[in-house]
Amino acid sequence: ADSLIEPFTRLGAIAARMHGHARQWSRPAYFERLVWDFEGAVGKRGNWGDWRDGLGLDAAAIDVLEQMVDKLGQRLEAFGMDETRFGLIHADLRLANLLVTVDDTRVIDFDDAGLGWYLYDVATAVSFMEEREDLDTLLAAWVAGYRSVAPLSRREEREIPTFLMLRRMAILAWIGSHAETDLARELGLPYTAGTLRLAQRYLD
DSSP states (O other), rough: OOHHHHEEEEEHHHHHHHHHHHHHHHOOOOOOEEEESSSHHSSTTOOOOOOSSTEEEEEEEHHHHHHHHHHHHHHHHOOOOOOOTEEEOOOOOOGGGGETTTTTTEEOOOOOEEEEETTTTHHHHTTTOTOOOOOHHHHHHHHHHHTTTOOHHHHHHHHHHHHHHHHHHHOOOOOHTTTHHHHHHHHHHHHHHHHHHHHHHHHH
């Protein structure tokens, strides 16, 4: 974890700078990108398909995940989508998408960029890492990096688990709709099992 604290702090600061730019930006009328709202992430016609088509889901698993998604929906509705919280995001802001040189850091891979909650970008930072024992340490480093550049309220920080699960479910849908890809095969059934464990924890 120690070796990841500095990179995650940097990632948080980069996210804050990008979000600062997005908040100042006037969206042109012709601008069309993916929308990572509730429907876009976990709706039946989501950007990456329906999570119910994820690998290895039986009726009992779908029932647990439906309950969890309902809770996500309620919390996100309460959290709101005003322009301080929802705007242009990278939507895949992971360490793998940073090009780091001695004196420069650049962000690449804007394939999934679109409109979404700014906090979705913290969830993408820990994609595939949500069950790590040091997750809280990594998230704290990201938040500290973010706050070194821009404000992040306690209310927003408390909602991070909701965005982690929103992202997790979007990837579950992606695996189901891209089952032929190497990444989907590599993640496979363990990703579904992990998602169920995380969903249960979120519900509890």
